[in-house]
Amino acid sequence: MPKPKNAMEIFQLLDKSNCRECGEKTCLAFAGAVYQGKRKISECPKLDSRTVNRFSGPDDDVDNTFVEGADFLEQLKTEIAAADLAEAARRVGAQFANGKLTLKVLGKDFSVDTEGKLYTQIHINPWVAVPFLIYILTGRGLPVSGNWVSFRELKDGKERYALFKKRCEEAMKRVADTYTNLFDDLVHIFSARQVEKQFESDISVVLHPLPRVPLMICYWQPEDGLESSLNVFFDETADKNLNADAVFTLGVGLAQMFTKLSLRHGFDEARSIQ
């Protein structure tokens, strides 16, 4: 990490809009707090991931697991090779047979063997593989409570919500606004189920990116001069069955996947990556 010489060097990188989304009154105050080590540069949601990574230290981990997912993935595979997969399968409610642990990711089988090798019916990329391995290594296997909470209410969520909102909820909303029918199709081909009656919106579904880490997406179309809105909710156990970084990665990764698929405009292609 190149250590900034002073707060102004950090200030130069910022949007300078004084939008206050980071919780500071001005960009300059935020730059000062970052320089003093009181805030992380990744807490400004206006910065792109390249700048965040360039100026982030090892503790500034907002989405390093995602951006540097491939490296982190290799590290996790090594940890899997040293783990007791039979015990892990009992803990997280997975199956263990013939040296492979298997569980469902978005309704499809996803497996890892005792050497850390991955097997899946869906396309493997870090956003799905990293949380999958963290779930196996550290998940507590708590039953889903049925109590939905926003990302903000999960561990460390308050500080990171602005970034999560930008990269997950707003990114998904853009897809839903532009390709509303396709978005509806997309969430359903990933084995989404309807939400309980009281949570119904124009498009409302529950996805299972991991068996005990469900995610509920609620989208409202624009109406009577009101803008559209989209919110993502997690079960209140999400940060215990997965760690906070991995929950973040999962949400942002899903948003990226929907964006990518919608840009191709193709329902058939969406099916083909499964």
Ligand code: SF4
């Ligand atoms: S969120 Fe970023 S752009 Fe907005 S005030 Fe804070 S530092 Fe400035």
